[in-house]
Amino acid sequence: MVKQEQQIAREKIIEAKIDKVLDFVRVGNNATKPAGWPSFPLLDRTAHLEFEIFLNDRESYDFAVSICLVYR
Numbered sequence: 001m002v003k004q005e006q007q008i009a010r011e012k013i014i015e016a017k018i019d020k021v022l023d024f025v026r027v028g029n030n031a032t033k034p035a036g037w038p039s040f041p042l043l044d045r046t047a048h049l050e051f052e053i054f055l056n057d058r059e060s061y062d063f064a065v066s067i068c069l070v071y072r
Contacts, residue, residue: 020066034060 036054038047055061 034063036060037063 038051038054042048042051055064
């Protein structure tokens with residue numbers, strides 16, 4: 001019984017993640033990019049360092065990951 005409950009909980013988590021990805025895909029390139037989102041490609045060391053600092057913010061990181069999922 002416990003294994004079945006754990007499996008149901010995992011499935012709910014996976015469904016929630018899929019829903020988030022699908023929401024982002026529906027928005028596509030029209031998504032509002034967070035403040036500090038760089039222009040790509042990153043052309044110099046400073047730009048890379050600024051992007052690394054940008055990714056330290058959880059919401060910025062999540063946005064970057066979602067972009068990677070869309071363009072994968």
